[in-house]
Amino acid sequence: MTFRKTIAALAALLITFGANAKEKTETIHVIPYPQSVEMQKGAFKARGAQFNCDPAVDVASQTAIRAFAIQLSKISGKTSSFATPIGIEKSARAGSVKGFAFYKDASLPEGGYTITVGKRSVIVSAAGRDGFLYAIQTLKQLLPVEIYGRKAASDKVSWKIPAVKIQDAPRFGYRGAHLDCCRHFFSVAEVKKYLDVMAIFKLNRFHWHLTEDQGWRIELKRYPELTEIGAFRNGTMVGKDWESDDGVRYGGYYTQEQIKDIVAYADALGITVIPEVDLPGHMVAALATYPELGCGTGPYEVRRKWGVADQVLNVGKEETMVFLENVVSEVADLFPSEYFHIGGDECPKTEWKNNPDCQAKIRELGLKDDERGTAEQHLQNYVTYRMQTFLETKGKKIIGWDEILEGKLEPGATVMSWRGAKGGIAAANAGFDVIMTPNSHCYLDYYQAKDKKSEPLAIGGYLPVEKVYSLEPTDEISEENKHHVLGAQVNLWTEYIASPQHLEYMLLPRLLALSEVAWCQPEIKDFDRFKTTVISHEFPILDLLGYSYCLEIEK
Ligand code: ACM
Numbered sequence: 001m002t003f004r005k006t007i008a009a010l011a012a013l014l015i016t017f018g019a020n021a022k023e024k025t026e027t028i029h030v031i032p033y034p035q036s037v038e039m040q041k042g043a044f045k046a047r048g049a050q051f052n053c054d055p056a057v058d059v060a061s062q063t064a065i066r067a068f069a070i071q072l073s074k075i076s077g078k079t080s081s082f083a084t085p086i087g088i089e090k091s092a093r094a095g096s097v098k099g100f101a102f103y104k105d106a107s108l109p110e111g112g113y114t115i116t117v118g119k120r121s122v123i124v125s126a127a128g129r130d131g132f133l134y135a136i137q138t139l140k141q142l143l144p145v146e147i148y149g150r151k152a153a154s155d156k157v158s159w160k161i162p163a164v165k166i167q168d169a170p171r172f173g174y175r176g177a178h179l180d181c182c183r184h185f186f187s188v189a190e191v192k193k194y195l196d197v198m199a200i201f202k203l204n205r206f207h208w209h210l211t212e213d214q215g216w217r218i219e220l221k222r223y224p225e226l227t228e229i230g231a232f233r234n235g236t237m238v239g240k241d242w243e244s245d246d247g248v249r250y251g252g253y254y255t256q257e258q259i260k261d262i263v264a265y266a267d268a269l270g271i272t273v274i275p276e277v278d279l280p281g282h283m284v285a286a287l288a289t290y291p292e293l294g295c296g297t298g299p300y301e302v303r304r305k306w307g308v309a310d311q312v313l314n315v316g317k318e319e320t321m322v323f324l325e326n327v328v329s330e331v332a333d334l335f336p337s338e339y340f341h342i343g344g345d346e347c348p349k350t351e352w353k354n355n356p357d358c359q360a361k362i363r364e365l366g367l368k369d370d371e372r373g374t375a376e377q378h379l380q381n382y383v384t385y386r387m388q389t390f391l392e393t394k395g396k397k398i399i400g401w402d403e404i405l406e407g408k409l410e411p412g413a414t415v416m417s418w419r420g421a422k423g424g425i426a427a428a429n430a431g432f433d434v435i436m437t438p439n440s441h442c443y444l445d446y447y448q449a450k451d452k453k454s455e456p457l458a459i460g461g462y463l464p465v466e467k468v469y470s471l472e473p474t475d476e477i478s479e480e481n482k483h484h485v486l487g488a489q490v491n492l493w494t495e496y497i498a499s500p501q502h503l504e505y506m507l508l509p510r511l512l513a514l515s516e517v518a519w520c521q522p523e524i525k526d527f528d529r530f531k532t533t534v535i536s537h538e539f540p541i542l543d544l545l546g547y548s549y550c551l552e553i554e555k
Pocket of ligand 1: 346
């Protein structure tokens with residue numbers, strides 16, 4: 001398995017920037033591409049430029065702006081000082097400011113910003129922290145790629161920013177990337193590297209899949225056995241050989257301190273972490289820990305094979321429901337996010353059909369097979385609604401995979417469409433908020449190159465970067481319900497992905513395509529422009545930052 005990288009792309013970049021651009025530069029190389037870009041004549045010399053910041057700018061934004069000034073100083077080899085002078089807003093308006101000037105403009109939309117680069121100044125405005133963070137990401141992409149490096153760049157680098165007027169704001173508020181840390185476990189450092197690349201491309205929701213049949217990955221003080229027992233499996237199937245088992249103990253989990261560290265790290269990057277506790281299926285690791293919560297089909301062990309387990313929670317027992325409430329309660333307390341993902345996918349109903357507790361619960365609740373679903377599907381609705389109402393008491397809203405729509409879903413839940421877009425379309429048209437993650441466009445565990453033999457093992461399928469790029473999240477949703485689409489997300493399931501290099505290779509550059517899907521207005525999207533920028537500008541950035549990625553887009 002090889003993870004190819006490019007230096008050819010770096011050479012192409014040097015040619016572009018090395019060419020002595022006298023007058024107007026043709027365009028800018030920024031992903032996601034801003035909403036409005038007006039090229040002007042000339043350029044701004046960034047090296048050593050003073051940073052001025054309106055004192056009205058909030059402290060978190062000032063911290064990010066100062067960090068950018070420090071990075072520019074370090075890499076360009078000349079100090080850019082940082083100050084919050086009184087009266088900067090007035091002087092910026094009068095055009096008398098020299099250097100970088102950042103000021104607050106409450107009239108801009110959430111996450112929006114403007115940048116005006118002239119020969120003497122770079123004026124940046126935003127309403128709040130997210131807008132400033134995105135403006136800084138755009139400025140970094142306007143600078144030579146060396147700005148992403150760790151040590152001082154060569155003297156030959158020209159630290160110019162082309163003169164340009166940019167007005168920008170995100171199309172969708174939810175721009176997500178998901179990571180399954182259960183099938184394979186990724187360290188805190190690896191998760192942070194994943195967050196870092198999300199931030200560069202202005203993604204703002206990290207959906208963290210933390211519990212699974214194959215491993216429970218989050219420490220709970222109330223149930224320490226969940227990680228003592230449930231975080232480790234005694235073997236893993238090898239490749240796609242379903243009869244095999246390597247017999248090697250495998251596992252790991254995040255302590256609560258590590259979780260808090262990641263949540264804070266993400267927050268500083270403008271990313272909200274949404275935890276997922278997948279229930280009432282995908283719970284074999286919990287059943288291996290507490291067999292009494294099952295339907296009596298044990299003995300249970302943390303699952304060594306992929307696929308969907310028939311063994312699910314016995315939700316007919318009140319004890320199980322209290323366990324779930326205690327679990328989501330403790331998890332919710334660790335994540336400030338307004339959303340909590342309760343999973344809900346792939347919960348086979350065979351055990352419930354045969355289990356006396358579940359059948360008694362169905363009778364007690366008066367659930368029947370009807371045109372919307374079976375009695376057992378309605379039993380899952382009962383579980384979803386219990387979680388929904390419980391989490392509401394903690395100020396949280398639920399997200400669930402599109403199976404939660406089967407039977408009867410109560411208002412207030414958000415549906416994550418994964419079995420294609422149809423669940424999301426039906427949900428939005430029925431008035432539910434949705435997040436689009438159709439496997440047809442968003443499943444990054446699929447192959448991304450035609451020549452599968454020379455690719456690392458993947459789950460199957462074929463999802464080239466252009467297909468991700470082609471997603472239109474509101475397709476087939478009626479005009480009056482389009483606002484129910486909160487955004488889009490890529491999902492990265494890790495059955496066949498054991499190393500961080502492989503993980504990055506599957507993520508990149510497809511994550512960049514999703515970034516434009518979720519950020520850009522449809523008329524701004526342009527695959528040829530995107531592809532040119534990825535090859536000439538983004539691959540060199542990824543090289544400098546040490547990411548693996550797939551070169552297939554070049555073909
Ligand atoms: C899923 O891919 N099972 C949501």
